[in-house]
Amino acid sequence: MQATTNNRNYLIDLLRFLSASWVALFHFNAGIPPADNWYRAFCGLGYLGVPVFFIISGYCICIAQQHAKTPRSFIIRRFFRIFPPYWFSILLVCACALAIKLITGTNSAASLPNSFGRVMAAVLLYTAPLSSEHTINWVYWTLPYELFFYFLVFLAMAISKQVSAFLLLVLALAAIWVPYQATGFLFFFNELPAFLLGYALYLVLHKEGNIYAALGLLLSAAAGVYLKHVEFAYHITYFATIALIAVNARFPLKNNFFSRLGDYSYSVYLIHVPLGIYLLGFVKRYQAVQNTTVLNILADFTLLTVVVVCAKVMFMRVEAPSIKLGRKYSA
Structure with missing residues (x-):
């Protein structure tokens, strides 16, 4: 039975x-x-939301690969899915920084890029951990991982869609042995097993392709995430996520x-720092908020509500049109 209704997995x-x-x-x-x-x-423990994202991304990319007619259409859709919202969020970071500058002096x-090279690094996502160039938004570090995973799937499709699971299996095995890379070209091996865990899970659950290759990829990816992240909380998070799926x-x-709010999750992820921290984070500096649990919760969920409302607007005005363009140019 498919876990979808009208092509949606709630x-x-x-x-x-x-x-x-x-x-x-x-x-x-x-920051308090x-x-x-x-x-x-x-x-x-909120940082554990990131590995959940990685697993889900791998799972959804496998779906996108199954429906992509060509490697070109796959990568074009991925480009329009990631970059236009990301560029808009950069503008939002700059706008928030300017507003704070005008208000407080x-x-x-955020430490904004102050040279052409740094600006282009931010625009092209040539930032940490791909390079040593720092990011201007606390969450941007995860996006190079996403892009490299898309690129690896694209290469696997370009070589042969039928043997892509075998090629990714080789990379999963390599990830087990490649030591942690803080920056540099091999950085993607740090989190590649998490993406491949979601990717392989889809292949196994829906019996796509060679089942033995899919099982091998699943086991290799599981070994990779176990060895790459020794923290027990990570292991529980990975296990709970794949068990739920x-x-x-x-x-x-x-x-x-709440599932209907899933459409806005990428925008929530991109803009919660500039809005909820850079611009409105002053509400968390009050001692009463910091020391009173009820006030802390109230402040946080007020900030989150503001972010979600803005994320909905961003989805309708930026993400959805961008997704539509991706479909158009990939056709």
């Missing part, structure tokens, strides 16, 4: 939104003094309010 949508929101709560509380309470402990938001393949989640 669990994936739900996980995307919850992960983006968890990352946002993590960042909302990252720590507090010993259950809520701050929960927010402190100083730029305490596997169960959902048999008992699909129905459409609901």
Whole structure:
């Protein structure tokens, strides 16, 4: 049984939104003094939303590959899915930095590029961890991982769509042995197993291609994520994510309010830092907010609500038209 209705997987949508929101709560509380309470402990684990994103991305890219008629159409759609919203979010970062500069007289938001080379590095996503060039938004570091995974799938399709699982299996095995790379061309091996875990999971659940190659890829990717991330919380997150997706393949989640918010998850991810921290983060500097759990929760979910509303507008005005252009130019 497919975990979709009208080509939508509502669990994936739900996980995307919850992960983006968890990352946002993590960042909302990252810049204030720590507090010993259950809520701050929960927010402190929000970084685990990133590996959930990576697994979901691998799962969804496998779906996109199955439906792509050519490698060219695949990569064009991926380009329009990532870059126009990313470029818009850069403009938003600059706008927030300018607003803070005008209000306070100083730029305490982001260190913006101050040379042509740094500007082009930001525009082309030639930033950390691909290079040593720092990012102007705390979440941008994950995007080069996304792009490299898209590129690897594109290469596998260009060589042979039928043997792509075997080629990715070789890369999964290589990722086990390649040591951690802080920056540089081989950086993508750090998180490649997480993407491949989601990718292989789709192949196994939906019996696409050679089942033995898919199982080998799944096991290799699982070994990779276990060895790359020794923290127990990561292991639990990976296991829970693939378990939920596997169960959902048999008992699909129905459409609901929060799954419908999944459309806005990429925008929430991109703009929660400039809006919720650079521009509006002053609300978290009050001692009463920091030291009172109820006020802390109220402040965070008010910020999150503002971000989600803005993300909806961004999806309608930027993401959706960009996706439409990708379909047009890939046809």
